[in-house]
Every structure is written in structure tokens, then in C-alpha cells.
Amino acid sequence: MKTVIALLALAILAGCAGRDEARSTSGPWVRWVCDGQSEVFWRFADDSRDIVEVRFEGRDDIYRLQQEPAADGVFYSDGMLAFQTQGDQGLVYWVANQAPIGQGCEAP
Secondary structure, rough: HHHHHHHHHHHHHHHHHHHHHHHOOOOEEEEEEEEHHOOEEEEEEOOOEEEEEEEOOOOOOOEEEEEEOOOOOEEOOOOEEEEEEEOOEEEEOOOOOOOEEEEEEOOO
């Protein structure tokens, strides 16, 4: 009986782990180098491409930004950080004071 319970518990745990992996469709990080040589890493959080994850060189913080309407290109923000792409280039800045973190960002 203990063996059956142990096997059942393992099956439940394995099922939960598989579900998390199936839900996580984040791809590899894309590295962009910006004017001033700052580095920005970003990736789509899921297949819908409505959310991007952004992080900066040397930092562990990951920002999850939601796509919002844009006049040009594609714009993502969480109200604190903004990430805008147009073609193969991007711009990253703090929303509150519009201080740029990286301008002219692109893949090296």
C-alpha cells in the first residue's frame, strides 16, 4: 500500500512539473547592444508575443512588459519601464522621467 501511495505521489508531482514546462514558451534571450555599449536582453514571454521579458547586463531583475498601442513600431510597458521596437532597432527607457537606458539598440 505504501508503494502505491508513493508511486501516486510521484505521478502527481511529475504531472505538475510537465504542466509548468508546457506553459513556459519563453524562448532564448535576444542580446542587443545600445548606443553607449549598454546591453539589453529580451524575449517573448509566450507565443502570443503580447508580453516581453527584459533584463539588463549584470542584473538579475526581469521586467515583464505588456504590449500597448503604438503609433510606430511595437511598444511594451509595465508603467515603470518601456521597450519599443521598430524594425531591427529598439529603445528602452524609464517611463517616469523618460530617461533612456538604451537608444539605438540592435543585435550586434
